[in-house]
Amino acid sequence: MSALSRDDVAHLAGLARIDLSDAELDRMVGELGVILESVAKVQEVAAQDIEPMSHPLPLTNVTRPDEVRPSLGAEAALAGAPAQEQQRFSVPRILAED
Amino acid sequence: MATAVTEDVVDYDEALERYDPVMGLEVHVELNTATKMFCGCATEFGAEPNSQVCPVCLGLPGALPVVNAKAVESAIRIGLALSCQIAPWCRFARKNYFYPDMPKNFQTSQYDEPIAFEGHLDVEVPAAIGDGTEIFRVEIERAHMEEDTGKSLHVGGATGRIHGAEYSLVDYNRAGIPLIEIVTKPLTGAGKRAPEVAKAYVAALRDLLRALGVSDVKMEQGSLRCDANVSLRPRAAAGSEQETVPLGTRTETKNVNSLRSVERAVRYEISRQAAVLDRGDRVTQETRHWHEDTGVTTSGREKSDAEDYRYFPEPDLVPVAPTPETVERLRATLPEPPSQRRRRLQQDWGYSDLEMRDVMNAGAVELIEETVAAGATPAAARKWWTGELARRANAEGRAVEDFGVTPAHIAELDGLVRSGRLNDSMARQVLDGVVAGEGGPTEVADARGLELVQDDGALEAAVDKVIAANADVAQKVRDGKVQAAGALIGQVMKELRGQADAGRARELILAKLG
Amino acid sequence: MNSDITRSSAAELAHALDSREVSSVEVVQAHLDRIAAVDADVHAYLHVDAQGALEAAREVDQRRAAGEELHVLAGVPIAVKDVMVTKGMPTTCGSKILQGWMPPYDSTVVARLRATGMPMLGKTNMDEFAMGSSTEHSAYGPTHNPWDLSRIPGGSGGGSSAVVAAYEAPLAIGTDTGGSIRQPAAVTGTVGVKPTYGGVSRYGLVALASSLDQAGPVTRTVLDAALLHSVIGGHDPMDSTSIDAPVPAVVEAARRAEVRGLRVGIIKELGGQGYQAGVQARFEESVQLLQDAGAEVVEVSCPSFDYALAAYYLILPSEASSNLAKFDAMRYGLRVLPEGVRDPSAEEVMAATRDAGFGDEVKRRIILGTYALSSGYYDAYYGQAQKVRRLIADDFVTAFGQADVLLSPTSPTTAFKLGDKLDDPMSMYLQDVATIPANLAGVPGMSLPSGLADEDGLPTGIQILAPATQDQRLYGVGAALEKMLTERWGGPLLSRAPELTAKGA
Numbered sequence A: 001m002s003a004l005s006r007d008d009v010a011h012l013a014g015l016a017r018i019d020l021s022d023a024e025l026d027r028m029v030g031e032l033g034v035i036l037e038s039v040a041k042v043q044e045v046a047a048q049d050i051e052p053m054s055h056p057l058p059l060t061n062v063t064r065p066d067e068v069r070p071s072l073g074a075e076a077a078l079a080g081a082p083a084q085e086q087q088r089f090s091v092p093r094i095l096a097e098d
Numbered sequence B: 001m002a003t004a005v006t007e008d009v010v011d012y013d014e015a016l017e018r019y020d021p022v023m024g025l026e027v028h029v030e031l032n033t034a035t036k037m038f039c040g041c042a043t044e045f046g047a048e049p050n051s052q053v054c055p056v057c058l059g060l061p062g063a064l065p066v067v068n069a070k071a072v073e074s075a076i077r078i079g080l081a082l083s084c085q086i087a088p089w090c091r092f093a094r095k096n097y098f099y100p101d102m103p104k105n106f107q108t109s110q111y112d113e114p115i116a117f118e119g120h121l122d123v124e125v126p127a128a129i130g131d132g133t134e135i136f137r138v139e140i141e142r143a144h145m146e147e148d149t150g151k152s153l154h155v156g157g158a159t160g161r162i163h164g165a166e167y168s169l170v171d172y173n174r175a176g177i178p179l180i181e182i183v184t185k186p187l188t189g190a191g192k193r194a195p196e197v198a199k200a201y202v203a204a205l206r207d208l209l210r211a212l213g214v215s216d217v218k219m220e221q222g223s224l225r226c227d228a229n230v231s232l233r234p235r236a237a238a239g240s241e242q243e244t245v246p247l248g249t250r251t252e253t254k255n256v257n258s259l260r261s262v263e264r265a266v267r268y269e270i271s272r273q274a275a276v277l278d279r280g281d282r283v284t285q286e287t288r289h290w291h292e293d294t295g296v297t298t299s300g301r302e303k304s305d306a307e308d309y310r311y312f313p314e315p316d317l318v319p320v321a322p323t324p325e326t327v328e329r330l331r332a333t334l335p336e337p338p339s340q341r342r343r344r345l346q347q348d349w350g351y352s353d354l355e356m357r358d359v360m361n362a363g364a365v366e367l368i369e370e371t372v373a374a375g376a377t378p379a380a381a382r383k384w385w386t387g388e389l390a391r392r393a394n395a396e397g398r399a400v401e402d403f404g405v406t407p408a409h410i411a412e413l414d415g416l417v418r419s420g421r422l423n424d425s426m427a428r429q430v431l432d433g434v435v436a437g438e439g440g441p442t443e444v445a446d447a448r449g450l451e452l453v454q455d456d457g458a459l460e461a462a463v464d465k466v467i468a469a470n471a472d473v474a475q476k477v478r479d480g481k482v483q484a485a486g487a488l489i490g491q492v493m494k495e496l497r498g499q500a501d502a503g504r505a506r507e508l509i510l511a512k513l514g
Numbered sequence C: 001m002n003s004d005i006t007r008s009s010a011a012e013l014a015h016a017l018d019s020r021e022v023s024s025v026e027v028v029q030a031h032l033d034r035i036a037a038v039d040a041d042v043h044a045y046l047h048v049d050a051q052g053a054l055e056a057a058r059e060v061d062q063r064r065a066a067g068e069e070l071h072v073l074a075g076v077p078i079a080v081k082d083v084m085v086t087k088g089m090p091t092t093c094g095s096k097i098l099q100g101w102m103p104p105y106d107s108t109v110v111a112r113l114r115a116t117g118m119p120m121l122g123k124t125n126m127d128e129f130a131m132g133s134s135t136e137h138s139a140y141g142p143t144h145n146p147w148d149l150s151r152i153p154g155g156s157g158g159g160s161s162a163v164v165a166a167y168e169a170p171l172a173i174g175t176d177t178g179g180s181i182r183q184p185a186a187v188t189g190t191v192g193v194k195p196t197y198g199g200v201s202r203y204g205l206v207a208l209a210s211s212l213d214q215a216g217p218v219t220r221t222v223l224d225a226a227l228l229h230s231v232i233g234g235h236d237p238m239d240s241t242s243i244d245a246p247v248p249a250v251v252e253a254a255r256r257a258e259v260r261g262l263r264v265g266i267i268k269e270l271g272g273q274g275y276q277a278g279v280q281a282r283f284e285e286s287v288q289l290l291q292d293a294g295a296e297v298v299e300v301s302c303p304s305f306d307y308a309l310a311a312y313y314l315i316l317p318s319e320a321s322s323n324l325a326k327f328d329a330m331r332y333g334l335r336v337l338p339e340g341v342r343d344p345s346a347e348e349v350m351a352a353t354r355d356a357g358f359g360d361e362v363k364r365r366i367i368l369g370t371y372a373l374s375s376g377y378y379d380a381y382y383g384q385a386q387k388v389r390r391l392i393a394d395d396f397v398t399a400f401g402q403a404d405v406l407l408s409p410t411s412p413t414t415a416f417k418l419g420d421k422l423d424d425p426m427s428m429y430l431q432d433v434a435t436i437p438a439n440l441a442g443v444p445g446m447s448l449p450s451g452l453a454d455e456d457g458l459p460t461g462i463q464i465l466a467p468a469t470q471d472q473r474l475y476g477v478g479a480a481l482e483k484m485l486t487e488r489w490g491g492p493l494l495s496r497a498p499e500l501t502a503k504g505a
């Protein structure tokens, strides 16, 4: 376990798309260090032979039939949009093609 | 803007002398389910923007996904048709990255637990030597379920392309449509035929998916999309195994949206990467975009370690665990495998290997099958579809399907020929009328007054007239020069404006001069 | 009964409505008046929908007058935590990033409340996106504890616990990811239940951590909680993790209130050191009462609970980092343009909006979760936390082999002063040390008042836990204990809370 550096936190903030200010970054490095130290306790538990648990209940195969349900309608869908045009969501220019 | 710098390329054959291409093909196929992968929204193509959306596929706060049962069945059937193993237990995972056309900013996909894995698809390619064909086995790594993204319209700038656009307009109708991603293992050993193998694979996959009835497989509408990974490695030194040479850096070419493009894009990347390597440079690991118009690929996003999708099991969905009974029930619904079907049809129709190959190349198997079912002879069906219509399609640069001629039309036309109403050249005229939209074959023949003269009286009168007018030729026939009868037949046909049965005319002439 | 209306339990109101002693409009109006009188001081509501509530009340009154068969809770008003989407009422999750957002759909819980004819008074305050244990992380200012306005009402659902404790609503909906229903109940002297995971639909509950979140009742009595539980519980095809079975017989269990012969397990790891003396003392008294009533008390050990907090603070931030990615300024909510950037890109607008729109605690947890899931660290953090989760579930299985229900104090302390733990995230996190294991394992839990701590005179809570899908056991034990304690106190604990003056009005 290595402590998080300021660069690490900046990288993570980039991945999480949060434009942290310098002051926020400085503060976050310290706070995350303390928290990480504490949560690293999970590593004390031996790893072998324990099935990771992702769901609290052992359900499987929950599906729905392929039947059409009414959609919201474009007007309701777009009602909360910060900007719209031509019945579409208007978003700032996208840098990279995916 | 996007058609940036022209890059150096090496002549294809030269490139192959020095390098061995390795490919990986990722095909995304949109299922033709009535509803989306995780919600009940309709999936119709071309609907009004944002008219087929709900809280789930818009990624609204609080909304939750529920898996489409039909999509899972389709995924399993695809897996089985590709001879894959079906996972007895698998999960969905979240692939986290930010992109405006992805409403939740994660794609619900499958990661290390795909529903189908370890399969193969045999594709037929022209043999390296000689006229025959050869089977190339493409190993399938996995087929997994995921969801499609929305679609952006880029406004401002040059051509509606992303670069230089001022802003974008997003329609989420496509967001959440079920996708099956089919990934091959690295394809090695195709050598020079790599581009052909790539094309043949996508074509075979398309035929298989169509036969399964799980997708519209329309590349031009994006319901079948191909990404081609290509890398080059140096040719092994004489006496050592090519497989021992490590793989090179690969590029991933996106936006390859026709069969022809698959072949061209792979070929281009081989030539381009060879030039890079020849210069002593390294191939950059990146996404590249194929440009149909210019026939080149251009650099897109660089794939770096910074790209961290932070996959984890989707907590809003529970595992998919198809029982053996379910899998067997679905296996029973599989259509006959395309290769087996091909062999059966060839036998039923009595075609030679060469004839069958022509039919395959023309993509006319289904058309012929339907035409025969509608009552035509296999020989006539083949003749019309791969002969006359294919010739016209070629000449006009159109697809055979675009003429508006149906298998029922061809069967009707063949019926008119076989009943003796039409001869071949008249039948071709009738076909002209059908293509021109004048109606069905009988309708066209009626309207154009095309009908063989059936009445022996009229034919006899014409024969007598021609013999009388060509006494010298008639004498030659009487003297035993039977070939000379051809000239007389021609005259008779002319006399009757082509609407005579040439065989019957010959019979009559020979009888009278016999 | 006007002055008594707001003091009545939901069951009492239901009875009064049924016998036409009072109309739903009167009940709703009495609560609106109470809100107007005290909420300026308590600040438990983010939005009050007087008109909508009165309209719904009028409709129920008409249906009743027409002789229609109505649900027992029809006409009884309720407050809803602002993390549940509501058509026609803004839903903010206590965050600036959703300020003014009007959802185009109702959550399943809200749809069921409407179908039952329960007027919705408004939306209650909460820690931003339910991250916190004090409601101080609300972007709209903290809620104050009705017992002492300088103290926290618990969190994240401090608004829901406070409206019930301050008689601003007889019932409220809370959500509980690591204790956000139970800890607020404990520190405000109210009842809160986190049902079995999957017992109440999560459709329309804005997700914090999908595998942990569960909505449930916030009330003043155990019977009221049972009545509300049976309204909101049950299968929902819109939630893949919803249990496809009838709601457990919670109302019957609450009415029976029987503990004779029941095996009650005291969890060794939850109590003693680290727990405030008054909290521990009231807990032990409650255990003694149950024993006197014929329950068999045993001690059980859940050794992996020592790792629960660590596992929780990896699983929650991981899931949250992904769940909160959708708040990106593209389709709804806040859009902030970065300063000093000409012609900003979508990426830049997303990052600027998320920086401006999220509070510190949210950002902290998103970054933490992003780290725990990132390649190279996944196995050591998220993967390892999921293994701990399994061990905790296994501990529960073992413990429930020895006891029918398990008990512990709900929260290690009584309500602390506003501001006391704001600069120390870890000590804030410790508030939920006893409630978190139930969320990790998916088992149901209830908190009910156990008394007042001697040292500060503030409410303390006792937690009851039952095996998954056996929610009715909580109600049987809870109602029995509530009855004995109320007798001992000579009335409900809340009647000892200081009167709130109407100075804010």
Ligand SMILES: [Mg+2]
Binding pocket: B109, B146, B181
């Ligand atoms: Mg994919």
Ligand SMILES: [Zn+2]
Binding pocket: B036, B039, B040, B041, B052, B053, B054, B055, B056, B057, B058, B176
């Ligand atoms: Zn939808």
